[in-house]
Amino acid sequence: MKIILTKDIKKLGEAGSIIKVADGYARNYLLPKNFAIMASSKNISKIESIKKNAEVQKLALENEYYALAQQVNDAKVTFTRKADENDHLFGSVSENDIVQALAEKEINIHRSTVNIEKHLKEIGSFDVEIEFTTDIKASLKVNIEKE
Helix, strand or coil, rough: CCEEEEEEEECECCCCCCCCCHHHHHHHHHHCCCEEEEEEHHHHHHHHHHHHHHHHHHHHHHHHHEEEEEEEHHEEEEEEEEEECCCCCEEEEEEHHHHHHHHHCCCCCCCCHECCCEEEEEEEEEEEEECCCCCEEEEEEEEEECC
């Protein structure tokens, strides 16, 4: 099924592009969530306005991300966890823990923006990358202390 994207979708395309996707994907996900419209001759004439609207939304979102990135760069979070004699945690610090700690500081981010290869399982200080877009990234200082 041919559709026109109304929003930028990672791994699919940018707003205003005409792409072909599986019928079920379009019918069950893209169309109901208003991420796309059918590629009819009437809708194809709207491509330029779709691109302009998407660009305005993208600029507003980037400004919001820059402000969040600055807040994250200035923030530090500290966790107190139980650990053994080798400073290995009995639990771990995950993306969810980091998101909750930032939310307590009134910095609201999504869990998918936190980039850690694996959960933090040792006492110490770590730099965690927060990636809003490929161009907008921030570094968060995470300290884990022994209880």
